[in-house]
Amino acid sequence: MIRKLSFAAAGILCLAMLAASRAEDAKPGSGTLAVVSWGGSYQEAQRKAYFQPFEKETGIRVVEGTGPQIEKTRAQVQSGHPEFDIASTNQAFNLIGIEQGLWLPIDYRYFAPADLQAMPEVMRQKYAVGTISYAEGLAISQAAFAAGGAQPNSWADAWDVKKFPGKRALPWCDIATYPLPEAALLADGVPAEKLYPLDIPRAIAKLKQLAPDVVWWHDINQAGQMLTSGEAVMSMAPSNRIQTLIDAGAPLKIVWNQNRYTFDVWYVLKGAPDADNAMRFIAFASRPESQARMAKLGGYGPTNPRALALIDDATARKLPTYADNFKLEFQKNEEWWKNNRQKWVEACTAALY
Amino acid sequence: MEKSRVGRLIWPALAFLASFYLVPTLRTLALSVTEPRPGAENFLHILRAPVYLEILGNTFVIAAQVAAICLLLAYPTALFIVARRRAVADILMALVIVPFFTSLLVRNYAWVFLLGAQGAVNRMLQGLGLARQSLMYNRFGVIVGMTDILLPYAVLILVNVLRGLDPLVLRAAVSLGSGPFSLLRCVVLPLSRSGIAASFILVFVIGLAFFVTPAMLGSPHETMIANTISTEVGFLNWGFATALAILLLVATLLIVSLMQAVFGNLSTIAPSLGGGRPPRAWSVRLLPDRAMTALDRVLDRVWPAACAMTASIVLALLILPILFIIPLSLTSVDYFVFPPPGYSLRWYASFFTDERWMAATGNSLVVAGLTACLTLAIAVPAALAIARTRSRLVSAAYLLILSPLIVPTIITAISLYFFFIRIGLTRSIAGLVLGHTVGALPIAVVVLVTAFSDFDWTLERAALSLGSSRFDAARRVVLPLVLGALVTAAFLAFLSSFDDLLVALFVGGIRLETLPRLMWESLQEINPTIAAASTVVTLFVAGLLGVLQLLRGRLARRFARSAT
Numbered sequence: 072m073i074r075k076l077s078f079a080a081a082g083i084l085c086l087a088m089l090a091a092s093r094a095e096d097a098k099p100g101s102g103t104l105a106v107v108s109w110g111g112s113y114q115e116a117q118r119k120a121y122f123q124p125f126e127k128e129t130g131i132r133v134v135e136g137t138g139p140q141i142e143k144t145r146a147q148v149q150s151g152h153p154e155f156d157i158a159s160t161n162q163a164f165n166l167i168g169i170e171q172g173l174w175l176p177i178d179y180r181y182f183a184p185a186d187l188q189a190m191p192e193v194m195r196q197k198y199a200v201g202t203i204s205y206a207e208g209l210a211i212s213q214a215a216f217a218a219g220g221a222q223p224n225s226w227a228d229a230w231d232v233k234k235f236p237g238k239r240a241l242p243w244c245d246i247a248t249y250p251l252p253e254a255a256l257l258a259d260g261v262p263a264e265k266l267y268p269l270d271i272p273r274a275i276a277k278l279k280q281l282a283p284d285v286v287w288w289h290d291i292n293q294a295g296q297m298l299t300s301g302e303a304v305m306s307m308a309p310s311n312r313i314q315t316l317i318d319a320g321a322p323l324k325i326v327w328n329q330n331r332y333t334f335d336v337w338y339v340l341k342g343a344p345d346a347d348n349a350m351r352f353i354a355f356a357s358r359p360e361s362q363a364r365m366a367k368l369g370g371y372g373p374t375n376p377r378a379l380a381l382i383d384d385a386t387a388r389k390l391p392t393y394a395d396n397f398k399l400e401f402q403k404n405e406e407w408w409k410n411n412r413q414k415w416v417e418a419c420t421a422a423l424y
Numbered sequence: 425m426e427k428s429r430v431g432r433l434i435w436p437a438l439a440f441l442a443s444f445y446l447v448p449t450l451r452t453l454a455l456s457v458t459e460p461r462p463g464a465e466n467f468l469h470i471l472r473a474p475v476y477l478e479i480l481g482n483t484f485v486i487a488a489q490v491a492a493i494c495l496l497l498a499y500p501t502a503l504f505i506v507a508r509r510r511a512v513a514d515i516l517m518a519l520v521i522v523p524f525f526t527s528l529l530v531r532n533y534a535w536v537f538l539l540g541a542q543g544a545v546n547r548m549l550q551g552l553g554l555a556r557q558s559l560m561y562n563r564f565g566v567i568v569g570m571t572d573i574l575l576p577y578a579v580l581i582l583v584n585v586l587r588g589l590d591p592l593v594l595r596a597a598v599s600l601g602s603g604p605f606s607l608l609r610c611v612v613l614p615l616s617r618s619g620i621a622a623s624f625i626l627v628f629v630i631g632l633a634f635f636v637t638p639a640m641l642g643s644p645h646e647t648m649i650a651n652t653i654s655t656e657v658g659f660l661n662w663g664f665a666t667a668l669a670i671l672l673l674v675a676t677l678l679i680v681s682l683m684q685a686v687f688g689n690l691s692t693i694a695p696s697l698g699g700g701r702p703p704r705a706w707s708v709r710l711l712p713d714r715a716m717t718a719l720d721r722v723l724d725r726v727w728p729a730a731c732a733m734t735a736s737i738v739l740a741l742l743i744l745p746i747l748f749i750i751p752l753s754l755t756s757v758d759y760f761v762f763p764p765p766g767y768s769l770r771w772y773a774s775f776f777t778d779e780r781w782m783a784a785t786g787n788s789l790v791v792a793g794l795t796a797c798l799t800l801a802i803a804v805p806a807a808l809a810i811a812r813t814r815s816r817l818v819s820a821a822y823l824l825i826l827s828p829l830i831v832p833t834i835i836t837a838i839s840l841y842f843f844f845i846r847i848g849l850t851r852s853i854a855g856l857v858l859g860h861t862v863g864a865l866p867i868a869v870v871v872l873v874t875a876f877s878d879f880d881w882t883l884e885r886a887a888l889s890l891g892s893s894r895f896d897a898a899r900r901v902v903l904p905l906v907l908g909a910l911v912t913a914a915f916l917a918f919l920s921s922f923d924d925l926l927v928a929l930f931v932g933g934i935r936l937e938t939l940p941r942l943m944w945e946s947l948q949e950i951n952p953t954i955a956a957a958s959t960v961v962t963l964f965v966a967g968l969l970g971v972l973q974l975l976r977g978r979l980a981r982r983f984a985r986s987a988t
Contacts, residue, residue: 110945138945140930141659141660142660142838143929145660146838146845150842154851171660244644245651286643287561289639289640293640300540300542300543302540302541302542320757413661416655420479420644420647421473423644424644424645424647
C-alpha cells in the first residue's frame with residue numbers, strides 16, 4: 072500500500088511541479104536590455120558607470136546577469152532563445168563565438184562620429200567593440216620587497232630566485248588566458264617585438280626552471296589573495312584586480328614593465344530580443360564620459376582615447392593606458408592564442424604535471 | 425511478497441531517469457563522436473596525448489586514498505556515536521550534519537586559511553618552536569579538503585547501519601565473554617559489511633567528480649579529470665570534453681565492477697541479505713586462534729579509547745573550518761585575510777539587507793525541500809525493489825540510478841540545460857528540482873537500499889499473518905524501524921540540492937539564483953558577505969536540528985503509542 076502511495080505521489084509531484092512553475096521569460100520589448108558580465112566589484116563599477124546613466128538618459132531598463140559562460144550562451148543562441156542581449160567578456164570568448172556564428176554584427180549608427188574616428192580600428196571590430204583595457208603582468212608584495220629597496224622590475228627578475236627569494240604565484244597551464252609563455256620567453260631574453268609566434272618548447276624549458284619555486288593558482292582571486300596572505304611574494308595577475316586590492320589597503324604594487332596589454336569586448340548575441348537597444352547601449356558605453364567614469368571606479372583603462380582628456384592625473388597613473396605605463400607593455404596576439412591554445416595547454420600540462 | 429510485484433516498484437525511478445537523465449545525457453555524450461567532425465578523432469587525441477590518461481589515473485588514486493581515509497576515520501567515529509546515550513549521540517550527529525550546510529566553497533576557503541604558509545596551523549607550529557610545514561597546494565591539502573567534505577556521508581551511512589544491528593546479537597556476544605574489540609572483530613564488522621562497502625563506494629565515486637577542492641587546495645599534480653573536462657567545456661571543445669567524460673565513465677564502471685567481484689556479496693549492488701536470511705558467519709582473523717585471543721585481550725582495553733580519540737579528531741576536523749569562517753565573516757576589510765585587521769558586522773548587515781542574498785537563500789530552501797520530497801517519492805519504491813529483488817532489470821536499474829555520481833556533473837548540467845531549453849523549463853523552480861533530484865537519487869537510494877537490505881522482512885510477514893492490512897503493517901511495523909534511514913535519505917537529498925552549484929548555474933537564470941550560485945559569483949570577487957551568509961545558514965541549521973530533536977522525541981513516542 073505504501074508502495075502504491077509512493078508511486079502515485081511520485082507521479083503527482085512530477086506533474087504538479089511541471090504544471091506549477093513555468094519559465095520566466097526576459098520579455099522582449101522596447102523598454103529593456105539584458106546584459107551579462109563578470110560580476111562582483113567589476114559589475115558594480117559597470118552599473119555606476121554605464122547601466123544606471125544609460126537608464127536615466129534613455130529610459131531603457133537594464134537587467135543584469137552574472138557569469139557569461141560561453142557554453143550556456145552557445146546553447147541559448149542555437150536554440151533561438153538567448154537570455155541576454157549583450158555580453159561583456161574577454162576576446163577569447165568573442166573569437167570562439169565568431170567561429171561558431173553566435174554574434175550579431177555591430178551596428179555603428181548610434182556612435183558619435185568623433186568617437187568612431189578616435190577609436191583605433193582594433194577597438195571597433197565587426198562583431199565586437201572594446202569595453203575596458205587592462206594589463207596582465209607582474210604584481211609584487213611590498214611587504215616582502217619594501218619600496219625604496221630592491222624590487223623586481225621585469226620577468227627576468229621574477230625568474231631570479233637568488234636575488235628575490237620567495238614563492239611566485241603563476242596561473243596553471245589550463246588557464247590559457249594569461250601570458251605564461253610570454254613571460255617565460257621575455258625572462259629568457261626574447262625581445263617583445265619578436266615574441267609571436269611563441270616558441271613553445273623554449274617557454275616550457277624556462278618554466279621548468281622556475282617550477283620548484285612556484286605556487287600555481289587556478290582561480291583568478293587566488294592571484295591577489297596569495298599575495299595578501301603571504302603565500303607568495305610575486306604573482307602574475309590582471310592589473311585591475313590588483314588595483315582594487317591596493318585601493319582597499321593591501322601593500323601590493325603593479326610592475327607595469329612587460330605587462331601584456333589587452334582589452335575586453337562587448338558583443339551582441341544572435342537572436343537577441345532587444346538588439347536595437349543593445350546597439351544604443353554600446354554606443355553610449357563608448358562615449359568618453361562613460362569611459363572616464365569607469366576609469367575612476369577602478370584601474371579600468373578606456374578604449375576610446377577621447378576619454379583620456381577627462382581623467383585626472385591621479386587616476387590616469389593607475390591605468391594601463393597611461394603613457395608611462397603603456398610604453399612598457401606589449402600587445403596580446405589574440406589570433407595566435409585562438410589557434411594554438413590547446414597545443415600550449417597540452418605541452419605545458421605534460422611537462423609540469 | 426511476490427518478487428515480480430516488488431520488482432515493478434522500480435518503474436517510477438526508471439521512467440524519471442530515462443526522461444530527465446539518460447536520454448539528455450546520451451545525446452550530449454554523442455557529441456564526442458560528432459564534434460567538431462564526425463569520427464573518433466577525439467578519442468584518438470586522448471590516446472596520443474598521454475597526459476590525459478595520467479590525469480585520469482591520478483584522479484582514481486586520489487579518490488581511493490580519500491575513500492580509504494574516510495572509511496578508517498568514519499567507522500570508529502560511528503561506533504563511538506552509536507554507543508553513546510541517545511541525547512549525546514544526537515548532539516554528536518548534529519556536529520556531523522551541520523558542516524553539510526556550509527557551502528563546500530566556503531569550507532574549502534576556510535582550509536586555505538588554516539593550512540596556508542601563514543595559516544593558523546603553521547602559526548601554531550611556529551609558536552611551539554617547530555618548523556613550518558607545507559600543508560597546502562599539495563596532495564595533503566587536497567586530501568584534507570576532500571575528506572572534510574566527504575566524511576559526513578561516510579559517518580551518516582555507517583551510523584545508520586550500526587544502529588540497525590540487532591542489539592540482542594550484540595548482547596549475546598557480550599554475555600559469552602566478548603570484549604569491545606573481539607565484539608567488533610567477530611560480530612559488528614561482519615554484520616555491517618554492506619554498510620562498509622556502500623560507504624566506500626559512495627565516497628570513492630563522489631570523490632572522482634571533485635573539481636573545486638583540487639583547484640583551491642592542490643598543486644597542478646592534483647589536477648583531477650573533472651577540472652580538465654570543465655576547462656574544455658569552457659572553451660567549447662564539447663566533443664573532446666564529452667570524450668573525456670566517457671573515458672571516466674567507462675573506467676569507473678570497470679573499477680566498481682571489479683570491487684564487486686572482489687568483495688562478492690559485501691557490495692550492496694547484489695544484496696543477498698534481504699528476506700531475513702542470516703549472513704554467512706565469518707570474522708576478521710589476522711592471526712591463528714590463540715594469538716588472536718591474546719591480541720583481543722590487549723586491544724579490548726585500548727579500543728574504546730581509540731574510538732573516542734578518532735571521533736574527537738573527526739568532529740574537530742569537521743567543525744574547525746566552520747569556526748574559522750566566523751572571524752572571517754566579521755572582518756572589517758573588503759577581502760579575506762587572517763587574522764582580520766579589525767572587526768565589524770557590516771557583512772551581516774549586507775547579507776540581510778541585500779535582496780539578492782535573501783532571494784537566493786529562499787530559493788535554495790524551497791528547491792531543496794521540494795527535491796527531498798520528490799527524491800523520497802522515487803527512491804523509496806526503487807530501494808524496495810532493489811533490496812528485495814534479484815532480477816537483472818532491477819540490478820541494471822540500480823547501476824543507472826548510481827551513474828549520475830560518476831558522470832561529471834558538468835555534463836549532466838549541460839544535458840539538462842539543452843533538454844529544458846527545448847521544453848521551456850529553464851529558469852523555473854520545477855527545472856531546478858528535477859535537475860537536483862537526478863543528483864540526489866543515488867545517495868538516497870544507497871542509504872535506503874542498505875536499510876531495506878538489513879531489515880528483517882519476516883516482521884512484516886508476521887504482522888500480515890496476524891491480520892494486519894498492508895498499509896497498517898507498513899505504517900506500524902516497517903516505517904518506525906526504517907524511519908532513521910528515511911530521514912537520513914531525505915536529509916542527504918536536501919543537502920545535495922542545497923549545495924549544488926553546476927545545475928543551478930545552467931538551469932537557473934538571472935532571476936532564479938540559488939545560494940551556492942551567488943556564493944560562487946561572490947568568490948570571484950572575494951566578498952566577505954559569503955562568510956556571513958555561511959555563518960547565518962549554519963546557525964539556522966543548527967537551530968533547525970535542535971527543533972527536529974525535540975520533535976523526534978515526540979514522534980517516536982507517538983509511534984510507540986499507536987503500535988500498542
